[in-house]
């Protein structure tokens with residue numbers, strides 16, 4: 001029997017796989033798989049959500065004016081440089097659609113954020129993945145891979161899933177090599193967790209170069225993953241056109257009001273981020289003491305470069321009631337969560353190591369794998 005004809009890419013492209021058993025199971029596991037904040041929303045935020053909830057018979061403001069104004073004030077930039085979207089993934093989708101002329105290519109690192117190839121292929125953009133070297137973006141090779149077909153380069157900084165950051169001098173040299181007709185997206189979903197003073201604040205580039213856009217989100221440090229709201233900062237001549245490519249009314253009034261309130265409560269929320277950063281250090285040091293090789297992370301997660309043992313370790317964690325993110329053949333990403341959840345994870349990791357000590361030896365080709373074979 002013939003089936004309706006859909007685009008062939010839908011048969012061939014990868015689909016985003018949520019971690020096993022997180023949303024359906026009766027016994028919810030400890031959620032260390034999606035880099036969410038472990039903290040429930042502050043009461044000011046739940047109150048803003050309730051107030052906005054009373055208006056949902058009306059459409060939201062499609063221009064997100066109040067939130068755009070708050071963001072402009074927070075960053076000291078013009079409002080017309082900002083585009084708000086239903087999570088930064090919606091803005092990434094808009095970006096891919098905005099560059100998707102026939103034959104368009106995107107250069108991105110790999111392993112990096114799993115949705116880049118999904119959104120690119122869906123938009124008809126060809127991916128040019130460039131393997132990480134020593135767990136970080138190989139910016140020189142990424143620049144080498146740019147051709148007249150390249151319309152977008154994505155740099156995830158800090159990188160998901162490794163937590164590593166781009167060297168600022170290398171990033172500056174890289175940006176200097178990008179043709180002005182090619183967009184660069186700096187995905188800074190974890191910017192608020194960065195503590196190394198040497199890390200580039202992409203906004204400085206986004207304000208200085210018309211071909212650079214910066215993506216930020218309320219999902220991670222601001223604890224609003226469930227509401228879907230993020231934003232992009234770029235040149236006004238670019239953002240004006242990107243706004244046309246986005247879906248109107250995609251950001252709910254609930255999300256808009258909660259995000260405005262999150263900016264009001266920023267100081268309190270950033271103290272929570274400080275706690276997560278302290279836990280990041282504690283968990284990493286415990287893992288290092290146990291003999292794991294864990295790259296320094298500037299985000300709210302750690303990367304365990306397990307190579308071929310990644311999937312088995314992921315299953316082991318599932319059996320221990322912990323959801324982590326396994327990248328088969330590469331490694332496992334674990335979110336820095338509450339102190340209690342982190343301790344349960346540390347116990348699970350230590351048990352794995354003592355019962356399967358051979359599993360931790362670095363037998364992958366390179367410490368972090370390349371993702372292309």
Ligand SMILES: *Cc1c(COP(=O)(O)O)cnc(C)c1O
Pocket residue numbers: 035086087088089090113156160187189216217218219220225228229230
């Ligand atoms: C979590 C994440 C996002 C997605 O954020 P949303 O705003 O929730 O859509 C974007 N980029 C990277 C690298 C992420 O890890």
